[in-house]
């Protein structure tokens with residue numbers, strides 16, 4: 001079976017600053033340049049408790065790295081310069097960097113204080129190839145902040161993210177469309193999202209060590225061992241990751257989840273089960289954030305990669321799984337014309353508005369008892385612990401690419 005490919009490859013950049021906190025300190029204190037600098041020490045002198053936030057590349061040569069107890073770092077690198085983090089300063093720098101990103105596109109998805117995805121597909125005509133944009137972006141950051149960034153350019157988030165990490169510091173790695181699988185092939189499977197130590201072990205039992213092994217293994221063997229999850233992973237191993245860069249505008253706040261089928265499907269029960277499961281997951285996240293949403297958006301992609309988003313705004317904001325499911329099902333009925341479906345997603349937005357004014361004697365609106373029990377069980381036993389009876393036996397495995405990359 002030949003895989004269908006999206007008709008027009010996207011150009012996605014992943015940008016990640018080099019040794020961010022330490023680099024800012026070295027910039028501001030020239031006497032620290034070229035020296036092992038460890039940020040994260042406690043103010044009393046570095047031997048105290050606490051962990052390393054980050055270390056300059058000079059310090060990394062001594063084996064010091066993020067999340068290591070300061071006492072260990074001290075043992076490995078006693079002559080290092082230990083500094084207390086100045087979060088306000090780093091946040092200011094982060095804003096300056098993000099401003100540079102917006103010169104290239106509005107489609108910027110910040111991932112952490114020093115990292116973002118950019119979709120520059122639409123900027124290509126005016127600004128050049130992905131490689132040229134990557135180079136200009138690095139120059140822009142350097143001019144603006146005197147700091148270096150590493151950039152990965154590829155047709156998907158997954159590949160761009162891995163590429164940006166390949167030649168740190170000050171790297172630029174471009175993976176041309178069609179080269180994704182070859183680029184990923186030699187890397188260990190652990191580099192894929194969704195592969196933790198347990199999955200790594202399970203794959204090793206199948207003789208799968210590299211991403212290339214995973215891309216090449218017979219799907220039936222993978223399925224026997226890992227179920228449909230195996231297909232999702234194999235897709236990633238081939239460099240196929242369809243997640244969009246989701247712009248984070250001040251107003252465009254939304255919360256949602258998507259599912260990509262390992263095989264496109266038109267089975268109504270399966271489609272319904274997916275919608276129900278995603279609706280529950282999104283509602284759970286709304287409740288976890290204390291939010292109610294008024295607008296429900298369905299994202300629908302068919303077997304020909306036609307993507308539709310279709311939204312409805314409710315009179316009253318909601319955080320209920322049933323309500324999200326009901327609206328999403330209506331939207332689905334309006335867009336579904338019987339083709340096989342590749343991807344479904346539900347997004348909730350327009351937070352807080354439309355919540356009915358409470359009268360003086362009204363009880364505040366609480367989640368339904370069923371939603372409350374679901375939240376509590378999930379909180380205590382994890383997301384997989386509970387599912388609706390109607391989902392039993394046909395629960396879609398969670399797609400690793402649903403998760404943010406960190």
Ligand code: TTP
Pocket residue numbers: 016017018019020021022052053054055066067113114115168169
């Ligand atoms: P990273 O981008 O993970 O690391 P880095 O920028 O320091 O180094 P690299 O060149 O490998 O990208 O994280 C960005 C900043 O976030 C980092 O400078 C400090 C902070 N941070 C923590 O405080 N704790 C952590 O465990 C990690 C990983 C990062």
Ligand code: MG
Pocket residue numbers: 016017018019020114115
């Ligand atoms: Mg970084």
